Each structure stands twice: as C-alpha cells, then as structure tokens.
Amino acid sequence: MKQKIEGLIIQAVEKLMAEGVLNLDTTPAIMIERTRDAQHGDFASNLALVLAKPAKLNPRQLAEKIIAALPINDAITKIELAGPGFINFFVNPNMQYAVIKQIHELGHSFGLSTIGKGKKIQVEFVSANPTGPLHVGHGRGAAYGSAVSDLLEAVGFEVHREYYVNDAGRQMDILATSIWLRYLEVCGEHVTFPSNAYRGDYARTIASDIYNNDKDNYRRTIELVLEDIPADEPDGGDKDEHIDALIARMKTLLGPVLYREFFQIGLATILEDIKLDLIEFGVDYQQWFSERQLMDDSSVENALERLRIGGYLYEQEGATWFSSSQLGDEKDRVVIRENGQYTYFASDIAYHMNKLDRGFDQIIDIWGADHHGYVPRVKAAIKALGADESKLNVLLVQFAVLYRGEERVQMSTRSGEFVTLRQLRSEVGKDAARFFYLMRRSEQHMDFDLKLATSKSNDNPVFYVQYAHARVCSVLRQLDEKGWGKNLLLGLENLEKLTEEHESSLLATLARYPEVLERSALQYEPHQLVIYLRDLAHDFHTYYNAHQFLVDDEVLRNARLSLICAVKQVLANGLGLLSINAPESM
RNA sequence: GCGCCCAUAGCUCAGCUGGAUAGAGUAAUCGGCUACGAACCGAUCGGUCGGGAGUUCAAAUCUCUCUGGGCGCACCA
Structure with a gap:
C-alpha cells in the first residue's frame, strides 16, 4: 500500500516535470510515511514542503498542483491538503482487510522478506573470555546479537553467527593456575x-572434578610451588609478578604435556558451560572460532606478513609496530612484543583477515561499549589488508548497570563477585530476561534492577505481550466448548463486517508488521520490534475489552475470529524471532 | 587533557532517514468483572525534551558551545 502510494506520487512528480512546473535533477527519497493521527488519514507526504524551495513555489500551492497531478486510484478514497502543505491520503477501508487474508495465507512466514538478497553476513558477538561463566553484562550482548542475527535472517540475509574464543594468552594461563591452586587445596595443600x-x-x-577423576595426578607440594616466588601484593609485592611466577612454576613442575592437559580441562569445562548457557538463552552459533588455532596454523604470521608487504610494519625498541595511525587510528600499535610474543591485537588482525577471506559481504562485530576505542585500529587493519573498511560494522552495546534496589552491584570476573546470566535466567526466566534486554536501544545505558525484575516479575512487559497471545488461544478454547467451531473461510469472505474503530486500528497495526521487521533488521534495532509487539498487544487488549468475539451472529463472529487469529499469528511470529515463547496459556 | 556514548513526565524508557497537539509503562487518584482469562481496559494527574546559540517553512531529532553522567586512551585481553 505504501509502495503503491509512493508510485502514485512519483507519477505525479514526473507529470509535473514533463509539464515544466517542476524542474529538478533528483527526486527526494523521503516521500511518504504513516500518520500518527487518524485525522491525517492513513499516509502522509511532506513532498510539497521539501520541494517548495527548489520549485520556487509556496508549499500549499505546490501541494495543490501535486494533488491535481495524482492519478486516480480506487485504493485511495480521499486526498487532502493539510497544515503547512502536507498531502494526506485516506485509504479505502476495503484495502485494509487484505492483510488478514495475507496473514492467513503466509502463516509463520508473514513479514519475512528477501530484501537481503541472500547476501552473506557474519555476526560475531558475546566472545567473552572463557575464564568464567557468563554474567548479566554478557547477557545483553547475547540477546542483542542473536536478535540482530535472527532479524537479518528474516529479511533475507544469509547469517553466520560466530563466537570468538580467546583461548590463548595470559588470562587463560591465569585461569589454569587458579584452578590448579584450588585443586592443590582439594588435595590437602595449604594454599x-x-x-x-x-x-x-x-x-x-x-578443581574438585579434576581431583575426583585424576586424584593426585597433578599434585605438587606447596613448598615446591612457592619456592622463591615473589611476594603477592598484600604482602608488599607485585600481584602481576606474583601470578606470572606461579604460572611459570606450574609449567615447570607439571611439564608441557601435563600443563596442557590441565589447561584444556579448565578451558573445555568453562566453554561447555558457556555453550549450554547460551543455548538455554536462545542463542545458537554456527561456529566457535578459536584464537589458539590462528596461532597454531600460522594465520597470525601470515596476516603480519601481509601487512609487512604492504609496508605497514616497522621495528622500534625491540618490538614490531603496525603503523595504524596513517590509517585513521590515533597512534601506532604493537603487534609483536619485545619478548617475541604476539599481542592480542595481532591475532585479532589475523581473525579479521580470516573473516575477509571467507568471502562475507558484510562483517558485524558486536562489542561492549568499553571496547569502542578499539574500533579505529581494527578498521585500520581492514584497510591495510586491502579491504573496504565499510565491510566491517562494529555495533556497540552499552553496559547494563546492575542494581539490587538502590544498591549498585559491582561486576568483576576476577573477584568472582557477579551475577551470572544463569542466575538471572533462573530468577526471572529466559523470556523475561530477553524481553527486558531487547526492549531498550542497545546504545542506551540501561539500569537493570534485579530486585524489581524478581520481586515484581508479574509487571514485566513480556507478560503483557504473551498474555495477548494466550488470550486469543483462550477464546478459541471457549469457542470449542460452545461447540461452535471456527469457519475461517466464512470470516475471510465477510471481513467488511469489521467496521469498529478498534478493528480498523488493529488492521493498520497488523499491516505495519513487515515494515517494522525490515526497519528493525536493517537498522540493527530489535527494540523496534519489541515496541511494536507491545503496541499490537495493546490494540488487541483494548479491542478485547470493548467487544465480544463469540457473538451469536455467525458471520460477524467468524470475521472477528479471523482477525484475532491473524493477531495471534503476528504475535507468535514476532516473539518467535526474538526467541521468546508465545504460550497457549499462562 | 584527548576521543566515543548518553541526557525526554517523580522513576524506567519510546519517539520511525527533521514534520502536524512529544508518547508508553510504572508510581498517584478515580472508574470498569452475573462477560471470550481483570496478568486486562478506560479516565485524570504529570514535560523549560539538561542550559544556551545557530541552520530550516518546520528541531527532542542536524551544527556549535557549556553542564552533568558512563566508557576508553598498554609491548592487558
């Protein structure tokens, strides 16, 4: 309908151009939008206001000319000139009924589109270090990333969801050592x-699991472990020197093979926990990409070689630098440290080279907002690798600030003081948690009050939407109990019976769904869909309270049933895309 | 100090690529079940869109500036 009116306007503009009334080289893209107020019709165009200046006419005069030039179309019942020069279109109510038939025809695929044309998009999200379970901060990225991915898929992109596993580097060594020390405690050492x-x-x-399986296999006496180890911070030493020495000691005492084994057990256990956690949260990946693999198969080496050939690397003070500053970064970055170790950034360059080489049309990285300073250097790397930087799109998710009532909850993986995603799910449920995360714009700082989310979980807006769905189901159950049965065909043939105001506004909302989906996907804004679903649920609840569906008049009854079944379908489609349940009853 | 993000009703947030009277939820007050589920609906109350200047026929939306918050500025990941 929207496109139809757009077509009419374009015809009118072309006509005016041919007549010499208008003289333009380009026609503006923004032409028509849905009105907010029913008084302004169904669609409105600001064309006359935009073109007034180049046409050297006052807006209302121009609008009159445009209206006069508009072709006649029976889908439009009235065209009005309003306000400073808006052109308002009133759509033939009979056209509005078409959406119900369309919804029943297409079912769960109503709203899907092919606008993505099968283009391949890679979306990387969460990618939390496997040094502990996911916390509620990761939850937002997980909900957002999976929703963006699913939306893109719904509008016709081929989406590849990926988790980058930082299974190399010092943090992982610290983790292995942490678990080992706990293990030694279990063995009976005083640590x-x-x-x-x-x-x-x-x-x-x-640590306990390892002990139960392997007993004393990895045990060394604490005296051997601590011999000549520099003091920890509380004892007046340096905490980094202390832990690094312990890591080195663990490696020498266990030897490379046992160390590797132990390390792997810790990594694998935590990674499995994360995978299960995410699946239960409605997040599924096509690939878990290992950083270690990039090291082992010399991808990092190759990536740096490519930069070196391009003339982007140089040596200074014993380290190897990437001259990212000439490509938009604020300073150059070290890729190989003085001690010969690659930096994290080096493997990230290799990872992005790998993404580019896999032939994706678009690469999306979803990061926590604390990594925003990292964007220019990765973009610089993309450019240095000879690719177009617009191929990479970095989406930043702001932090969720946690509160328990008035009190702010501190989050730190190191200290172990954090609320895990799993805890959140068990307290408020997957659906409520996802809905809560997704209803806010991702760039918006978000307050997440755990006390409120748990104690008043009935007020959670997700129930409002789910209830609308369950209510339709309940009506259908009642219908069966009355022994009436549903005659959808009869309803669809008599949709003109739906003349109530509540019904037409519901029709208009239903018709918006495909547009919302498309916008929501292309702008990477799942919250638009969430807000739409709330609007749709509201329109339905209002309608429900105002009118009876199960009336004696069989024709009217079935017309209404076909409408509310369409509502049910769209609610289920939308919730489904967000991986939120649409329950039959609650 | 430099850079990025944010600021809308008492609170939590929408506001669609600038558009017509800035909207929800929640809190407060009042009203609606002999009804297809009241986990709902309706009404009232509540706003200098952080302040100021500019661009425009039109600014919450764009530009500049100031204020106030968050985050980042490693040979950490």
Missing part, C-alpha cells in the same frame, strides 16, 4: 590464594 587469580566458586568446582 594462600593469589589476589590476582580468578576467585569465583566455579574454579573450586572444576
């Missing part, structure tokens, strides 16, 4: 736990 180690309970759990 003073380092201040810089991972203190969460999960390290103890993993």
Whole structure:
C-alpha cells in the first residue's frame, strides 16, 4: 500500500516535470510515511514542503498542483491538503482487510522478506573470555546479537553467527593456575590464594572434578610451588609478578604435556558451560572460532606478513609496530612484543583477515561499549589488508548497570563477585530476561534492577505481550466448548463486517508488521520490534475489552475470529524471532 | 587533557532517514468483572525534551558551545 502510494506520487512528480512546473535533477527519497493521527488519514507526504524551495513555489500551492497531478486510484478514497502543505491520503477501508487474508495465507512466514538478497553476513558477538561463566553484562550482548542475527535472517540475509574464543594468552594461563591452586587445596595443600587469580566458586568446582577423576595426578607440594616466588601484593609485592611466577612454576613442575592437559580441562569445562548457557538463552552459533588455532596454523604470521608487504610494519625498541595511525587510528600499535610474543591485537588482525577471506559481504562485530576505542585500529587493519573498511560494522552495546534496589552491584570476573546470566535466567526466566534486554536501544545505558525484575516479575512487559497471545488461544478454547467451531473461510469472505474503530486500528497495526521487521533488521534495532509487539498487544487488549468475539451472529463472529487469529499469528511470529515463547496459556 | 556514548513526565524508557497537539509503562487518584482469562481496559494527574546559540517553512531529532553522567586512551585481553 505504501509502495503503491509512493508510485502514485512519483507519477505525479514526473507529470509535473514533463509539464515544466517542476524542474529538478533528483527526486527526494523521503516521500511518504504513516500518520500518527487518524485525522491525517492513513499516509502522509511532506513532498510539497521539501520541494517548495527548489520549485520556487509556496508549499500549499505546490501541494495543490501535486494533488491535481495524482492519478486516480480506487485504493485511495480521499486526498487532502493539510497544515503547512502536507498531502494526506485516506485509504479505502476495503484495502485494509487484505492483510488478514495475507496473514492467513503466509502463516509463520508473514513479514519475512528477501530484501537481503541472500547476501552473506557474519555476526560475531558475546566472545567473552572463557575464564568464567557468563554474567548479566554478557547477557545483553547475547540477546542483542542473536536478535540482530535472527532479524537479518528474516529479511533475507544469509547469517553466520560466530563466537570468538580467546583461548590463548595470559588470562587463560591465569585461569589454569587458579584452578590448579584450588585443586592443590582439594588435595590437602595449604594454599594462600593469589589476589590476582580468578576467585569465583566455579574454579573450586572444576578443581574438585579434576581431583575426583585424576586424584593426585597433578599434585605438587606447596613448598615446591612457592619456592622463591615473589611476594603477592598484600604482602608488599607485585600481584602481576606474583601470578606470572606461579604460572611459570606450574609449567615447570607439571611439564608441557601435563600443563596442557590441565589447561584444556579448565578451558573445555568453562566453554561447555558457556555453550549450554547460551543455548538455554536462545542463542545458537554456527561456529566457535578459536584464537589458539590462528596461532597454531600460522594465520597470525601470515596476516603480519601481509601487512609487512604492504609496508605497514616497522621495528622500534625491540618490538614490531603496525603503523595504524596513517590509517585513521590515533597512534601506532604493537603487534609483536619485545619478548617475541604476539599481542592480542595481532591475532585479532589475523581473525579479521580470516573473516575477509571467507568471502562475507558484510562483517558485524558486536562489542561492549568499553571496547569502542578499539574500533579505529581494527578498521585500520581492514584497510591495510586491502579491504573496504565499510565491510566491517562494529555495533556497540552499552553496559547494563546492575542494581539490587538502590544498591549498585559491582561486576568483576576476577573477584568472582557477579551475577551470572544463569542466575538471572533462573530468577526471572529466559523470556523475561530477553524481553527486558531487547526492549531498550542497545546504545542506551540501561539500569537493570534485579530486585524489581524478581520481586515484581508479574509487571514485566513480556507478560503483557504473551498474555495477548494466550488470550486469543483462550477464546478459541471457549469457542470449542460452545461447540461452535471456527469457519475461517466464512470470516475471510465477510471481513467488511469489521467496521469498529478498534478493528480498523488493529488492521493498520497488523499491516505495519513487515515494515517494522525490515526497519528493525536493517537498522540493527530489535527494540523496534519489541515496541511494536507491545503496541499490537495493546490494540488487541483494548479491542478485547470493548467487544465480544463469540457473538451469536455467525458471520460477524467468524470475521472477528479471523482477525484475532491473524493477531495471534503476528504475535507468535514476532516473539518467535526474538526467541521468546508465545504460550497457549499462562 | 584527548576521543566515543548518553541526557525526554517523580522513576524506567519510546519517539520511525527533521514534520502536524512529544508518547508508553510504572508510581498517584478515580472508574470498569452475573462477560471470550481483570496478568486486562478506560479516565485524570504529570514535560523549560539538561542550559544556551545557530541552520530550516518546520528541531527532542542536524551544527556549535557549556553542564552533568558512563566508557576508553598498554609491548592487558
């Protein structure tokens, strides 16, 4: 309908151009939008206001000319000139009924589109270090990333969801050592736990499991472990030197093979936990991409070689630098440290080269907002690798600030003081948690009050939407109990019976769904869909309270049933895209 | 100090690529079940869109500036 009116306007403009009334080289893209107020018709165009200046006419005069030039079309019952020069279109109510038939025809695929043309998009999100369970901060990225991915798929892109596993580097060594020290405790050694180690309970759990399976296999006496180890911070030393020395000691005492084994057990356990957690949260990946693999198959080496050939690398003070500053970054970055180790950035360059080489049309990285300073250097790397930087789109998700009532909850993986995503799910449920995360714009700082989310969970807006769906189901159950049965065909043939105001506004809302989906996907804004679903649920609840569906008049009854079944379908489609349940009853 | 993000009703947030009278939820007050589920609906109350200047026929939306918050400025990941 929207496109139809747009077509009419374009015809009118072309006509005026041919007549010499208008003289333009380009026609503006924005032409028509849905009105907010029913008094302004169904659609409105600001064309005359935009073109007034180049046409050297006053807006209302121009609007009159445009209206006069508009072709006659029976889909439009009235065209009005309003306000400073708006052109308002009133759509033939009979046209509005078409959406119901369309919804029943297409079912769960109503709203889907092919605008993505099968283009391949890679979406990388969450990618939290596997040094502990996911916390509620990761939850927002997980909900957002999966929703964006699913939406893109719904509008015709081929989406590849990926989690980058940082299974190399010092943090992982610290984790292995943390678990090992807990293991030694289980073995009966008296360990003073380092201040810089991972203190969460999960390290103890993993340690106990290892002990149960392998007994004393990895045990070394604490005296051997601590011999000549520099003091920890609480004892007047340096916490980094302390933990690094312990890591080195663990490696020498266990030897490379046992160390590797132990390390792998810790990594695998945590990674499995994360995978399961995410699946239960409605997040599924096509690929878990290992950073270590980039090291092992010399991808990092190759990536740096490519930069070197391009003339982007140089040596200074014993380190190797990437001259990213000439490509938009604020300063150059080290890729190989003085000690010969690659930096994290080096493997990230290799990872992005790998993404580019896999032939994606678009690459989307979803990061926490604390990484925003990292964007220019990755873009610089993309450019240095010879690719177009617009191929990479970095979407930043702001932090969710946690509160328990008035009190702010501190989040730190290291200290082990954090609320896990799993805890959140068990307290408020997957549906409520996802809905809560997704209803806010991702760039918006968000307050997440756990106390409110748990104690008043009935006020959670997700129930409002789910209730609308369950209510339709309930009506259908009542229908069966009355022994009336549903005659959809009869209803669809008599949709003109739907003349109530509530009915026409519901029709208009239903018709908006495909547009909302498209916008929501192309702008990476799932919250638009969430807000739409709330609007749709509201229109339905209002209608429900104002009119009876199960009336004696069989024709009217079935017309209304076909309408509310369409509502049910769209609610289910929308919720489904957000991986939120649409329950039959609640 | 430099850079990025944010600021809309008491609180939590929408406001669609600038558009007509800035909207929801929640809190407060009042009203609606002998009804297809009241986990709902309706009404009232509540706003200098952080302040100021500019661009425009039109600014919450764009530009500049100031204020106030968040985050980032490693040979950490």
